[in-house]
Amino acid sequence: MLPDASFEAPTDRGMIEAFVQHVFEGTARPVVDAGCGTGRMTRLLASLGVAVSGIDLSAGMIAVARGTSPELSFEVADLSELPYADMQLGGVFAWYSMIHSLPGDLPRIFSEFFRVLAPGGHALLSFQVGEGHRHLSRAYGHDVSMESHLFTPEVIAGLLAGAGFIVIAQLTRQARPHETTPQAVLLAHRPANED
Template identity: 40%
Template sequence: MTEPDYLTTTRADYDGGAARTEPDHLTTTRADYDGGAALYTEFIGEAFLASPLHIAMFPVFAELVRASGGGLVADVGCGPGHVTAHLHGLGVTAFGMDLSPEMIKIARAAHPELRFEVGLMSAMEVEDGSLAGVLSNYSIIHTPPERLPETFAEFRRVLAPGGHALVAFQAHDHPSEVAEAFDHKMSPAYRYSPDRVAGMLLDAGLVEVARLVVAPGEDPNRGFPQAHLLTRRVTTT
């Protein structure tokens, strides 16, 4: 796979948190999460566990990873590490990756027994086919729709054949539209059509295994659906 120049650049430079050239949405998202890291950490852990529906797919994902022989799982957009730690508690060998150096500092301090690194989910420092799973828990929402295909292609690249990816995101009910912008607390964000995202994932070589769409009224903080798509890397391409 031939990568755009900015992806190669960020892979080389990213551990310091400042790439030479990158898309504006990455610069904005990093700055917003760096600036709000402490405040975000205060509420996100409690919010994560507040609804059983929002974590219902995690045990299934973990069991599929274990059933396929186990292996390393990347929690991309890991924030302060609460989800990485949750996966660890489910018996998964997980590490966290995030765009924000401040988030990674917090994650390392809170969970010193786990691995965390600064990085891009669209350009991971991971060998081809080396991961048993990828979890993207509400981390694609800051990615513009035209950038999703390269992100999903990266998920497919790093997954071993038969490996699983679980992608969760704020959703909408208009399949004719890929995305709708909404006012996120931290940074500009998008709600995505579950059907359109599933189609993009399939185009990248990730076939849908199951989905969970949480109804709008079940989330006290947001008045719209929440989608969870569980996929598997196809072995024929």
């Protein structure tokens, strides 16, 4: 249903392009698409010249990503236990992936994002704005059973700060006709000088 990044709003694309520019100007290290699903955004980042790989908890999603984009690297992994060394990456891209994590798990996830980023590295996170959770039983024309969580930008910014990040840009936009909530994108970085 979402084969590529053409679904994304122009303002969201602007934040993605800002993230890519920061990665290019920063550490010149690779990026992980954390919670990549079928790899549609991984492909977008690669098309923009980013050295990117994808991880997802779902083996089925990773199988689709590998079949669709065999030239890219995809691995089954948990957001709270990233398969990277300390300070290995220049960017962490979490496009609507943390919405499937319990709110109590986010401090550990954001600490992992911080751990794997080199000083000066950047993280981009997107999510639906609100509070609480919602259960979907039907989506994209299929019967499903899926929980997702809503967050305010202030909550996410506070959790990122608690992990050591500095939020440098925030976008909150109104819902488009096919969306039920406002959407947010936060761009944060691990300080280059950590004194």
